[in-house]
Amino acid sequence: GFGGRGGGSFGGPAVGTVPYMKVSELEAYDATYTAPVDMDSSLARAVDALNISSTMDEGLSREIPVGTQTERTTRSLVNFFPVIVPKDKEIQVYTVSFDPEELVPLAGESTRLRQALINNLDKAAEAPLDLTTVVFSGGNVLYSLNPLPRLEYPFKLRGDKGEGMIKFVFKKTLGWKNAEGKLQITPEHVQIFGAVFQKAQRTLPGMCRIGKQTYDLTPNKDYEWEHGTYGPLQLIPGAGAKLISADKGAMLNIDISFRVMHLESAYDMITKRRVNPRELERRNAVVMYSNKSFLIQRVDTSKTPDDMLEWKFKGQPEKTTYFEYLCRKYPEKVKAGDLKDRRQPMVVEHDKKFDQDNFYIAQYIRVCGLSDKMKSDFSFMKELRARIGANPKHRAFLTSQLALPSQSQTKFWSILGQWDFSISAKLLEIPTRVLEPPTVAFGDESVQNAGKWEVFDRNSRRSHSMALPPVFGRVFFICENTGGDVGMFLREIERKASDMKMAFRPQVIELRTRDPQAFVRQIEDIDRKEGSGDARKGKTLIMISMPEKDERPGNLYTRIKQLTLHTNIVTQCVLIRSNQKGGQGVKAQMTAVQICAKLGGIPWQVTSPKGVPQEGTMVVGVDFHHSKVGGAASLMGVVASMNLDTMQCWQSVVQLPENATVAKTPEFTQALKDAISAYQDFNQGATPERLVVFRNGIGETQFLEIGRSEVAALKGELSLVAPGCKLVFCLTFKSTKARIFEMGDRDNEFNNPQPGTVLDGGGIFNKSGFFEFLLVPQVVTQGCVTPIKVLCLHNDYDQGNGDGVQKVTQTSLQYLTFHLCHSFFNWFGTIKMPSVCEYAGRMAKFVGTHRDPTPIIPKYLSTGFYYL
Numbered sequence: 001g002f003g004g005r006g007g008g009s010f011g012g013p014a015v016g017t018v019p020y021m022k023v024s025e026l027e028a029y030d031a032t033y034t035a036p037v038d039m040d041s042s043l044a045r046a047v048d049a050l051n052i053s054s055t056m057d058e059g060l061s062r063e064i065p066v067g068t069q070t071e072r073t074t075r076s077l078v079n080f081f082p083v084i085v086p087k088d089k090e091i092q093v094y095t096v097s098f099d100p101e102e103l104v105p106l107a108g109e110s111t112r113l114r115q116a117l118i119n120n121l122d123k124a125a126e127a128p129l130d131l132t133t134v135v136f137s138g139g140n141v142l143y144s145l146n147p148l149p150r151l152e153y154p155f156k157l158r159g160d161k162g163e164g165m166i167k168f169v170f171k172k173t174l175g176w177k178n179a180e181g182k183l184q185i186t187p188e189h190v191q192i193f194g195a196v197f198q199k200a201q202r203t204l205p206g207m208c209r210i211g212k213q214t215y216d217l218t219p220n221k222d223y224e225w226e227h228g229t230y231g232p233l234q235l236i237p238g239a240g241a242k243l244i245s246a247d248k249g250a251m252l253n254i255d256i257s258f259r260v261m262h263l264e265s266a267y268d269m270i271t272k273r274r275v276n277p278r279e280l281e282r283r284n285a286v287v288m289y290s291n292k293s294f295l296i297q298r299v300d301t302s303k304t305p306d307d308m309l310e311w312k313f314k315g316q317p318e319k320t321t322y323f324e325y326l327c328r329k330y331p332e333k334v335k336a337g338d339l340k341d342r343r344q345p346m347v348v349e350h351d352k353k354f355d356q357d358n359f360y361i362a363q364y365i366r367v368c369g370l371s372d373k374m375k376s377d378f379s380f381m382k383e384l385r386a387r388i389g390a391n392p393k394h395r396a397f398l399t400s401q402l403a404l405p406s407q408s409q410t411k412f413w414s415i416l417g418q419w420d421f422s423i424s425a426k427l428l429e430i431p432t433r434v435l436e437p438p439t440v441a442f443g444d445e446s447v448q449n450a451g452k453w454e455v456f457d458r459n460s461r462r463s464h465s466m467a468l469p470p471v472f473g474r475v476f477f478i479c480e481n482t483g484g485d486v487g488m489f490l491r492e493i494e495r496k497a498s499d500m501k502m503a504f505r506p507q508v509i510e511l512r513t514r515d516p517q518a519f520v521r522q523i524e525d526i527d528r529k530e531g532s533g534d535a536r537k538g539k540t541l542i543m544i545s546m547p548e549k550d551e552r553p554g555n556l557y558t559r560i561k562q563l564t565l566h567t568n569i570v571t572q573c574v575l576i577r578s579n580q581k582g583g584q585g586v587k588a589q590m591t592a593v594q595i596c597a598k599l600g601g602i603p604w605q606v607t608s609p610k611g612v613p614q615e616g617t618m619v620v621g622v623d624f625h626h627s628k629v630g631g632a633a634s635l636m637g638v639v640a641s642m643n644l645d646t647m648q649c650w651q652s653v654v655q656l657p658e659n660a661t662v663a664k665t666p667e668f669t670q671a672l673k674d675a676i677s678a679y680q681d682f683n684q685g686a687t688p689e690r691l692v693v694f695r696n697g698i699g700e701t702q703f704l705e706i707g708r709s710e711v712a713a714l715k716g717e718l719s720l721v722a723p724g725c726k727l728v729f730c731l732t733f734k735s736t737k738a739r740i741f742e743m744g745d746r747d748n749e750f751n752n753p754q755p756g757t758v759l760d761g762g763g764i765f766n767k768s769g770f771f772e773f774l775l776v777p778q779v780v781t782q783g784c785v786t787p788i789k790v791l792c793l794h795n796d797y798d799q800g801n802g803d804g805v806q807k808v809t810q811t812s813l814q815y816l817t818f819h820l821c822h823s824f825f826n827w828f829g830t831i832k833m834p835s836v837c838e839y840a841g842r843m844a845k846f847v848g849t850h851r852d853p854t855p856i857i858p859k860y861l862s863t864g865f866y867y868l
Contacts, residue, residue: 073433083243092145096136106140132418194242204411215236256395264366267344303359347360435815438818440453455828466602469500471537489576546576558849612815617688618688633848636655639843652675697841738786740759758814
């Protein structure tokens with residue numbers, strides 16, 4: 001399958017030397033493509049429409065003021081492999097249609113059927129199609145290296161469901177260079193390369209496509225082990241690849257991943273391990289005799305291998321049992337005496353391609369992926385992380401070894417060679433920068449600036465006081481009784497709250513029952529008598545000691561949070577256990593910090609040495625949740641900062657109309673208007689001078705459409721409610737395939753990058769007209785860190801119109817993003833995403849998950865992070 005193999009043990013293969021090349025070596029690798037890459041014409045038109053400079057470097061100084069330069073530069077490897085693409089080859093582009101269209105519609109779930117019909121053309125009686133020279137993804141476009149031998153081919157669906165004609169119409173030729181002779185990489189080029197690369201991967205022995213990635217099923221003792229509960233298991237390595245455009249040419253971004261595969265068959269899991277067949281549903285499976293993968297729909301105990309099957313053999317109809325069919329179809333892998341149990345169940349796949357159920361004998365099926373039981377098994381997950389190789393050096397080595405096969409796999413390289421693709425087997429070394437961290441200050445003036453900080457002071461044996469303690473209204477603590485661990489927790493949280501300068505004096509209500517309805521009635525009674533309070537005089541807080549962990553639909557926790565949305569009373573649920581890790585003191589401390597944030601207090605204050613100034617800046621985070629509770633709905637969370645240092649925020653949830661785009665939704669611009677109004681109230685009438693938006697929840701192929709619509713809508717609204725306010729609009733991408741390996745002082749030494757590590761150039765700078773960077777904000781002690789990507793889609797300051805207001809530069813935007821990763825009050829350390837995005841996503845999910853059949857949107861809980 002994939003490339004080199006080592007001879008290690010517990011954690012996988014032994015780690016050897018990681019091959020890499022410097023950016024400066026790229027010129028020698030292929031001098032033709034060292035010129036800057038031009039953006040494709042459609043991208044250029046979009047940039048012009050958005051009034052975005054095609055070179056974001058202009059007006060975006062990265063200089064740091066003299067005397068404050070405490071950044072440092074580091075050497076790092078990234079999982080990018082230089083690629084040579086065809087210099088002169090042109091690709092033929094055809095439109096594809098199926099006649100009659102109703103048999104194979106373009107819309108809906110017929111993509112796999114369309115692909116299957118095209119793939120059958122290599123067996124056409126006249127002018128068969130060479131599938132290695134074409135790319136077809138199931139849409140209405142086909143790419144070919146050569147002119148097609150025919151423009152019409154007949155097709156016939158299985159089961160006499162109809163027949164028709166596949167028609168091709170020549171559309172254009174597609175080259176890899178523009179009129180100036182410079183490399184151009186458009187979405188079409190990315191699609192073509194990806195399809196060819198996957199096609200080449202499928203020629204490797206032992207390869208199987210599971211989901212969107214290809215995995216190597218080759219037996220490998222380095223990755224096999226026996227688990228006491230789940231039986232024999234194997235880690236199967238896979239690789240996902242994507243072609244990107246960089247300032248030094250084309251790059252292939254490859255990231256490896258692993259899946260767990262049960263080495264026992266589904267039959268053995270059911271009979272020997274006593275696994276409930278329902279636990280196998282919706283999990284991936286691999287067919288042993290064909291390396292085909294599918295999603296398990298169900299396990300059918302009413303069918304057996306002796307049931308009859310009608311099929312065709314060399315064009316002649318046959319009727320045999322399922323097992324006899326396998327013996328004749330796969331004689332090398334299925335023998336007549338192999339069947340273990342003639343009454344064993346059948347594993348069922350629903351084939352969307354032909355809208356039918358396919359049945360597989362359970363003893364020939366291996367199950368992949370993790371069950372819910374596995375995911376909730378802490379000891380198993382800890383062991384799994386260790387076996388995968390939670391080590392940057394290990395992952396860098398595996399990436400270099402598993403990403404590309406050895407040269408002995410001639411079929412793989414010949415398919416790439418047909419398309420004139422060549423890939424370097426060396427990772428790329430690039431320079432990275434480490435930003436100076438902000439300071440984190442508590443109310444007692446203690447200052448910390450590490451990636452993680454302590455609320456508990458080990459010297460004084462007391463918790464730090466909060467930067468801004470909340471104002472308490474009435475506080476209630478509802479429990480079954482105050483004996484044992486509950487009483488100990490109550491005493492601890494009162495002591496911790498006192499250390500934190502929080503006036504936490506709850507009225508304790510013992511119900512003497514575990515009945516969930518009794519808890520609900522008590523909360524409703526408090527609401528009638530006390531109300532929700534207000535931010536100025538203090539909000540009502542109800543703490544509930546949960547009688548048990550209950551994950552059933554409509555459980556007590558869900559009912560309590562629904563009451564939060566209905567009554568606007570802040571609630572805090574705690575599940576108190578006798579085996580609480582760290583004791584009840586740790587639980588009480590975390591709960592006290594949560595209560596502080598929920599009631600509008602500020603646990604700690606963050607101050608950045610550089611970046612966007614706090615005064616005059618409003619940062620807005622936007623994220624989404626698609627809810628199915630109380631009817632399908634898309635909910636947009638909007639969080640706007642009133643003060644960057646203290647992260648006091650205004651927030652709202654907006655329900656988007658069905659099938660409406662965000663930019664054309666009046667609620668979207670109304671939310672912006674309300675946020676600016678709240679900013680003015682908070683800042684004594686001052687209007688924000690600069691608005692920085694971090695927008696999450698967008699795919700990488702959609703950002704141009706978002707730019708045209710949402711940026712235009714925001715600028716139009718700003719011109720009305722805050723004339724002169726400058727807009728900076730950024731997209732955030734939490735899941736990227738990029739990995740950064742910081743190089744140590746010794747040869748072949750690699751570590752996780754330090755918090756604040758930024759990659760914004762050095763060979764992978766995006767030349768599509770938008771400034772983007774990768775940032776590692778958090779401390780990672782286990783595993784290999786994944787950076788986030790921030791893409792600045794629009795920057796008013798890029799046009800040179802500073803108007804006396806401090807500009808938002810590349811450097812200041814990076815510092816602002818890093819700053820925001822420090823101010824999430826549900827974790828004592830940095831998080832991966834800017835806090836405004838994390839808050840917006842949490843709030844939208846909270847409302848979407850706990851809506852009841854009468855959908856509700858909170859109108860009064862606009863301050864305080866009540867959803868943590």
